[in-house]
Structures are given as C-alpha cells and as structure tokens.
Amino acid sequence: MIDVILQAFASIVLDPVTLGLMFIGTLAGILAGAIPGFTIAMGVILTLPFTFGMTAVQGLATMLGVFVGGFSGGLMSCMLTGIPGTPSSVATTFDGFPLVRSGRPGLALGLGLWSSFFGGMISAVILVALAPQLAFLGLEFGPWDYFSLIIFALTITVSLSGGNITKGLIAGLLGLFAATVGEDEINGVARFTFGFDEFKQGFAFLPVLIGLFAFSQLLTDVEDDKRAKSPLMSQSGAIVKVEHRQAILIILKRWVNLFRSSFIGIFTGILPAAGGSISNILAYDQAKKASPNRSNFGKGEYDGVIAPEAANNATAGGALIMMMALGIPGDIVTAVMLGALMIHNIIPGPTFIQDEPLLAYGVFIAFFVAHFFMVGLQAFSLRIFLLVTKIPMYVLASVILAYCAIGVFALHNVVFDIWVMFFFGVIGYFMKKLGFPLAPMILGVVLGKLAELNLARATGISDDILLFISRPWSLFFLLMAIISVIFPFYQDARKDSLFSKLYVPISMIILSLPLFLMGSPVRMIVATILVLTGGYFLYKRISSLNPN
Amino acid sequence: MNIKKDTIVAIFLLLFCGIMINSSFDIEDPGYQGMKASFWPTIVLCLLSIMCLVMLIKSVVTEAENNINSNDTNLTNVFFKFKNALICFLMFVIFLAFLDYLGMLIGGVLFVFGLLTMLGGFELKKIIKHFIISIITIGIMWSIFTFGLKVILPEGEILRIW
Known part of the structure; x- marks a missing residue:
C-alpha cells in the first residue's frame, strides 16, 4: 500500500508536467469561479477536451485543479464586488462583502481563502479514509443493488435540483432515453436510428454534456443584449494584500465552526446533485444558529465567512467520495470526470480503487496538492481577474462556442459530434427556459447505459423480479x-x-x-x-x- | 388566449413519446436469451409518458401562473427576446454546414468574427477589433490542438486545393 501511495505521490508531485497542468488548471478554475455567469462545472467541462491527449492521472489532476480553484474563485468576486461568482459562494457575500466595506478587504480575503483551504484539507482526509471503506461496501452489491442505487441517484438529483418535481423526473427520463439511442450494448441491436448510420454509435456522452450544459449556458449569458455588450463587471475592485497570518489565527480559534461547516460540506457533497450551492447556505445557517454573536451576522462577522467557504470546498471531497467508491457521480463535475475516465477505458465502480490503485491514490494526492496551488495562486489570479472582468460577455461567449466545437471534434474526430453538441445545446437552452432542471437529464445520460446493463445482468441471472x-x-x-x-x-x-x-x-x-x-x-x-x-x-x- | 406553456410542452412531449413508442416496435429481436433490446427503452418511454400526462393534467388543473400572454405570442416580441440566441443558432448551423469546405481554421475564424460582429455591432472600430480577436483566439486554439494535442482538425477543401 505504501508503495502505491509513494508511486502516486511521485506521479503528481515529482512530475513537472503534471504540476504545470495543475497550476494552469487551478488558475483557470479560480477565474471560472470568479466570473459571474460561468460556473465551476462549465470550467471543468471546457478543460475536458485538453485532457484527451494526457494520461488519466494528468487529466484528472488538471480537472481537480479547476474544481478546487473554482470554489475559491467565487469568493474573490463576491467579496470585492458583492456579486457571487458562483452559486457556491452566495452565502459568503452576506458577511464577506460587509467586512470588505468596513475597511478589512485583506482580512476578508484571507479568511475566505484559508477557510477554503482548511475545509478542503478536512474533506481530503475524509476522502482518503472513507472512499476505500465505501468501496469495500460496494463490493457487496449485485446488479439488483446497483440498479436500485442508480434509481436512487436519479431521484435524489431530481428532488434536490429544485423546482418542479414532475419536470425534474421528465428531464431524468429524457436523459435515460437519450442514452438508449444507437446499438444496445447487450445484443448489438440498433435502436431509434431512423435509418441514419451516424446514430448507430449512439450519442457520445461528452458532446451531449457540453451541449446541454456549456452551450446552453453561453446562449443564456448573451440573451440580454445590453448585459452581453457591457463588461463582465461594472465594478471590479482593486488589488488587495491578503492578511494571511491573522486570518489563520482567527480561523483556528473558531475551529468548531470550521469542522462543523466542513462536515456539512462533505455530507452534502456525498448526496448526488447537492453541491456547493446548497452546502454554503446550510453551513452559514448553522453557524448563525450556533453563534453567540448572532446579531453580528450580515454585518461582517468572521464566522459568516468561515462557514460557507469551508463548506463549499469540503463539498468537492464529498462528491469525489461517491465517484471514487461507487462510480456514481455526486454532481455534474464528477460526472465529467467519470466521462474523462471512460475516455481512458477506465470504468469507475466499487472495484476501481482495487483495480486502479495508482490512479485512485493519484486523485487523492492531486486533491490535496490542488489546495496548495489554490492558496499560492490567489494573489496572482486576482490581477488576472481584474483584467478579465473588463471583457464583455459576448466576446467570451463567441470564442468559447468556437472552442466547444473544436474540443468536441477532438474527442472522436467526427463532425457528427459537433452536430450532437449543437442539438443538445438547443434542447438544453429551451429546457432551461421552460423550467426543466438540467442536472437530472445529465445524470440520466451518464447513468442510463449502466442502469440498463445492470438490469440486463439482474434479469439474466434470475427471472425473479422480487x-x-x-x-x-x-x-x-x-x-x-x-x-x-x-x-x-x-x-x-x-x-x-x-x-x-x-x-x-x-x-x-x-x-x-x-x-x-x-x-x-x-x-x-x-x-x-x-x-x-x-x-x-x-x-x-x-x-x-x-x-x- | 388562455393557453399555458406547460400544456403545450406536455402535449409536445406526449407526441414525442408516441412516436418513439411506435418506433420501439421496430427494434429487432435477435432471439437471444435474456432481456430484449426494446425492454428498457419501452419502460423509460412508458414512465416518461406517464410523467408527461401528469404534467398535462397539472397544467390544466392548477391556477394559471405561466399563461402565454399576448406578448409571448407576438412573433416580433419573441424574435427580439431570443434575438441573440437565434443569431448564435444560425451562425453555428452555417459554420457546421460549411465546415467541410472552409475547414476548422478558416471556418472558425469566420464564425467567431461573424458572431462577434452580429452580437457586438457593426461600427468600424469594433469590426477591426472583432477581426483581430477572431484571428488570435482561433489561431491559438487551432495551434494547441493541431501541434500540441496532435488532433487532425478538418482542413477544408479550400486549404486542400490551395
């Protein structure tokens, strides 16, 4: 075991290429998280095409950099401008922005940054400890259990993605249906191809995902003509010197809040679809209830910054636990990582940690390392952030749409994949407009084939559906x-x-x-x-x- | 007019389910033992139809909260509301339709330039800025994928003849 951990450590920390990729990934994540209208998931999705040519460890390490960086990126914009960069940093705005306005921007940024770091570290320890144990539990699962687990993952995604449950279930079922198009994996029989040869391969998962999520999001971002033409932020703040030492001391004095918020984040991350957007508000709420200075909340209370930032970074570790242990994505980001593993012909599941220990421990170590990059890059990324916020959204959207097309083509070198992305982009855009949540559909597409395969195995072993x-x-x-x-x-x-x-x-x-x-x-x-x-x-x- | 958006969407989805269920009867049965290829899609489509029916009933029964008002049915208003999204759709379709002829490099530059200009405006200063942005960004991306990641992007007939 020690051998494997050392090898995995070497593959990340002693490999300058991997470290360089993580550096770029974390920086990109911080910027994606900081720009309102962009999300962490979008940052990870857009990173994906670059990872096709990398090894599995390098690809996942880069994406983890984006993932971890994204959570802390949100705090820059919410503290300096009062506008949350991502839904994961909404609660940070409540006390972070007043703290900045009261003349302590360096301390506010320091509290947010180091709470994110400590929250991430706590979740990393839990990830390393819990994922292998949960995977052992997963070895008990037969196809019946695995099928039921997928059904649970889909239903909880529907119920936690907000809005109308009927529309959520319809979205999930549409995702499952989209996964049935093409030749089925059990009998090799063509389904719903309507005579088109291109349909026989089915819809590749990544063009569908990029279309549904990134393409539709970009169209939404440029919808309002006036907003699309103005710079991303009218007020972008100023360069601030982060007060590291004092922030660390304050956080460590409030360790109960730190641990409570981190555990809320981890638990929320483990639940499919319940990501940082939920955990930061839950943790803030609990910190407020437990605080003796309840009346100070909303006016720049330190605990009000520590709680949401520790929770949202801890969510990342929670989401990884489910993916690593059972092969079930905890959110859209881990669904993309699952897709990235599949590109390298690695099928995550309960045996993943046993079958691919080097890769699994590589992911654990990359998750740790990404947090150090996050702290180190904050000051540098603040300068880039101030530059990027001057660009209008229509410029970013136009360039990224072209990039999506190039990236999707790179997957299989077929133009049909770009058409698939476009088709699902249009569907995703209208679904959003009509109030359908997209997360259940994405999970339906990811888990559809797995659900069918396990159902076939279960009915193949025994006719007894009881x-x-x-x-x-x-x-x-x-x-x-x-x-x-x-x-x-x-x-x-x-x-x-x-x-x-x-x-x-x-x-x-x-x-x-x-x-x-x-x-x-x-x-x-x-x-x-x-x-x-x-x-x-x-x-x-x-x-x-x-x-x- | 008192039609709800959800009613129209539910009817559309029910029609979709009907067509797909009908198409599922054409799925071949090779006669192997075990689960038939049409079994799982049929289950999914049946559940989808039930949920669409629930949505239809709910939209008819519940109080009108998302009725389509006259502004939503006015084509001019709809066009202006979704103008930018429609421009993106159109430009992307044109880009894809001409990809075989123009290739990813020329097609990409023209797509980004066209989209930037359609969304950003036609003033000379902006057009020049858009042209520079499209050449630099697509040039960088094309180089990264072609030389860095060794992906053979569509060359296009124009460059091939050249």
Missing part, C-alpha cells in the same frame, strides 16, 4: 428513492401539518428495515438507533398533535 425488494441493499436504495421523491413535498408542506411532522420519523423507521435484514452487528446497531430515534420523534410529535 429480488429487487428482497435483497437488503436494493430495498434500502429503493426506499431511499421513494423518500427522496417525497422530499420536495415535505419541503413545501406547512410546518404544523401532520405530513411534515411524520415524514422524518417514519422515514427513519422504514429505512431501518433493510439494515436489520443485512444481519451484520454494526448495521443492526445502526438500524436499532434509527428505530429508537424515529420512534421517539414519532411519539413526541403525535403527543404534540393531541395534548389531551
């Missing part, structure tokens, strides 16, 4: 899928309604059933705790309904 509910893991994921579909109704329900009061305790009791069926002592204990806690809450809430 195995989907009699196998404990499969039952567990199906119950989780049902609970996640109901979750948006719970969010919308009035707090004093019966449904709202009973949803959580009943869900806990129901989920304990498959855990009891698993039989192992640890899971039995977890199941017992779930039943007892659920039962206690159920009793308390029913009693409160009927005080007499």
Whole structure:
C-alpha cells in the first residue's frame, strides 16, 4: 500500500508536467469561479477536451485543479464586488462583502481563502479514509443493488435540483432515453436510428454534456443584449494584500465552526446533485444558529465567512467520495470526470480503487496538492481577474462556442459530434427556459447505459423480479428513492401539518428495515438507533398533535 | 388566449413519446436469451409518458401562473427576446454546414468574427477589433490542438486545393 501511495505521490508531485497542468488548471478554475455567469462545472467541462491527449492521472489532476480553484474563485468576486461568482459562494457575500466595506478587504480575503483551504484539507482526509471503506461496501452489491442505487441517484438529483418535481423526473427520463439511442450494448441491436448510420454509435456522452450544459449556458449569458455588450463587471475592485497570518489565527480559534461547516460540506457533497450551492447556505445557517454573536451576522462577522467557504470546498471531497467508491457521480463535475475516465477505458465502480490503485491514490494526492496551488495562486489570479472582468460577455461567449466545437471534434474526430453538441445545446437552452432542471437529464445520460446493463445482468441471472425488494441493499436504495421523491413535498408542506411532522420519523423507521435484514452487528446497531430515534420523534410529535 | 406553456410542452412531449413508442416496435429481436433490446427503452418511454400526462393534467388543473400572454405570442416580441440566441443558432448551423469546405481554421475564424460582429455591432472600430480577436483566439486554439494535442482538425477543401 505504501508503495502505491509513494508511486502516486511521485506521479503528481515529482512530475513537472503534471504540476504545470495543475497550476494552469487551478488558475483557470479560480477565474471560472470568479466570473459571474460561468460556473465551476462549465470550467471543468471546457478543460475536458485538453485532457484527451494526457494520461488519466494528468487529466484528472488538471480537472481537480479547476474544481478546487473554482470554489475559491467565487469568493474573490463576491467579496470585492458583492456579486457571487458562483452559486457556491452566495452565502459568503452576506458577511464577506460587509467586512470588505468596513475597511478589512485583506482580512476578508484571507479568511475566505484559508477557510477554503482548511475545509478542503478536512474533506481530503475524509476522502482518503472513507472512499476505500465505501468501496469495500460496494463490493457487496449485485446488479439488483446497483440498479436500485442508480434509481436512487436519479431521484435524489431530481428532488434536490429544485423546482418542479414532475419536470425534474421528465428531464431524468429524457436523459435515460437519450442514452438508449444507437446499438444496445447487450445484443448489438440498433435502436431509434431512423435509418441514419451516424446514430448507430449512439450519442457520445461528452458532446451531449457540453451541449446541454456549456452551450446552453453561453446562449443564456448573451440573451440580454445590453448585459452581453457591457463588461463582465461594472465594478471590479482593486488589488488587495491578503492578511494571511491573522486570518489563520482567527480561523483556528473558531475551529468548531470550521469542522462543523466542513462536515456539512462533505455530507452534502456525498448526496448526488447537492453541491456547493446548497452546502454554503446550510453551513452559514448553522453557524448563525450556533453563534453567540448572532446579531453580528450580515454585518461582517468572521464566522459568516468561515462557514460557507469551508463548506463549499469540503463539498468537492464529498462528491469525489461517491465517484471514487461507487462510480456514481455526486454532481455534474464528477460526472465529467467519470466521462474523462471512460475516455481512458477506465470504468469507475466499487472495484476501481482495487483495480486502479495508482490512479485512485493519484486523485487523492492531486486533491490535496490542488489546495496548495489554490492558496499560492490567489494573489496572482486576482490581477488576472481584474483584467478579465473588463471583457464583455459576448466576446467570451463567441470564442468559447468556437472552442466547444473544436474540443468536441477532438474527442472522436467526427463532425457528427459537433452536430450532437449543437442539438443538445438547443434542447438544453429551451429546457432551461421552460423550467426543466438540467442536472437530472445529465445524470440520466451518464447513468442510463449502466442502469440498463445492470438490469440486463439482474434479469439474466434470475427471472425473479422480487429480488429487487428482497435483497437488503436494493430495498434500502429503493426506499431511499421513494423518500427522496417525497422530499420536495415535505419541503413545501406547512410546518404544523401532520405530513411534515411524520415524514422524518417514519422515514427513519422504514429505512431501518433493510439494515436489520443485512444481519451484520454494526448495521443492526445502526438500524436499532434509527428505530429508537424515529420512534421517539414519532411519539413526541403525535403527543404534540393531541395534548389531551 | 388562455393557453399555458406547460400544456403545450406536455402535449409536445406526449407526441414525442408516441412516436418513439411506435418506433420501439421496430427494434429487432435477435432471439437471444435474456432481456430484449426494446425492454428498457419501452419502460423509460412508458414512465416518461406517464410523467408527461401528469404534467398535462397539472397544467390544466392548477391556477394559471405561466399563461402565454399576448406578448409571448407576438412573433416580433419573441424574435427580439431570443434575438441573440437565434443569431448564435444560425451562425453555428452555417459554420457546421460549411465546415467541410472552409475547414476548422478558416471556418472558425469566420464564425467567431461573424458572431462577434452580429452580437457586438457593426461600427468600424469594433469590426477591426472583432477581426483581430477572431484571428488570435482561433489561431491559438487551432495551434494547441493541431501541434500540441496532435488532433487532425478538418482542413477544408479550400486549404486542400490551395
């Protein structure tokens, strides 16, 4: 094991090419995160075509640089201009911007930067510790369990992506359908090709993803004529000297907030589709509730900067845990990384860490290293950021649209892929306009073939479809899928309604059933705790309904 | 007029599902054991149809919150609202249609220049700026992919003849 870790360390830290690529990736990520209208996912997607010619380790390390840099990039624009660069830094604006306005811009940037660093480091340690353990758990999965896990990943993406659940489910199903076009992997039979030979290969995953996400986003960015022609930011701030030492001391004094926010970030990252946009607000909310200086929040409170920034960087580690351990992407960024691995003929799954230990530990180390680059590059990227913000959006969008075409062509050297990107770009644009979330569709496209393959394996092994509910893991994921579909109704329900009061305790009791069926002592204990806690809450809430 | 956007979208999606379900009957069955090739798409399409039906019913039953008002049906208003997106669509289609003739280098430069000018305006100063931007950016990208990543980008008939 030590050998593998040392080799992986050498492949990242002792290879100047990989380090150089990570340097560029982190810088690009910081800028992508800082520019409003661009997202981290878009930054990672646009990096992808450059990674085709790299080794798998180099490609993933570059993307990790963009991913980690993107989270911290958002804090620059939100602190200096009051406009969040990405949804992941919305909560940072609440106290970061007032702190800057009160005359402490160096401290504000330092707090944000070092909270991001420490949050990322905590999540990196958890990633290294948890991913291999979770992968061992994944080895217990049969095709029934894996199929149910995919169904759960899709339903939770739908319920957490916001908006209308019906539209979310339709988007997910459209994604699954798009993945069925072309020759099926089991029998080699052509489906929905309508006589076109090009369709036989199916829609390649990456042109679909770039079209749905990047292409449609660029069209949205240039939609408003006036905004498209004006510079990205009317006020772009000034160069600031970051107060590193004082920021570190303040953060370390508030270590409880740091750890709590980091764990919120990690947990949110593990849930499919719940990314930094959710974790930064959750962590801010919890920090406010726990703080003795609650009234200072919104006026430049240090804890109000530490919490969201630690949480959003920790989310990255959480999202990687699911991808590394089970081959299920935690968000759009990890879905792209999954695609990048597939280009190198590596199929992530529960055996990934065992089969490709060098690559897996390379990812862990690259995640650590990217955080050091992030800190080191902040001052430099601040200068570039101030230059980039003077460019109008229509210039960036036009150039990036052309770049998307070149990048997509580079994947298989066929023009058809550019048409696919364009087609899905138009679909993505109109879906957004009509209120359909895109994340479920993207996950549907990524997981569609995997779902079909596991369903075929399951039905091939046995005709008994009851195995989907009699196998404990499969039952567990199906119950989780049902609970996640109901979750948006719970969010919308009035707090004093019966449904709202009973949803959580009943869900806990129901989920304990498959855990009891698993039989192992640890899971039995977890199941017992779930039943007892659920039962206690159920009793308390029913009693409160009927005080007499 | 009291039509809701969701009603139209749901009807359109139901039509799409109908066509695809009909097409799924044409999927060949090679007679191998195990799951048929049409099984999974049929499940997905059936679920999709059910969800579209739910969306249709919900859009008809619920209070009108996203009705199409007269501004949305006025073609001039629609054009101006989506003008820039339509320009991007059109320019991209033209770029793709002529890619075989112009190649990625010339086609890319013309696409970026055309799009910049259509979106940014036709003043002489801007046109010159757009021309320089398109040559530099596409030139750099083309060089990175051709020489750095060894990708053979479409050369185009014009350059081939030349």
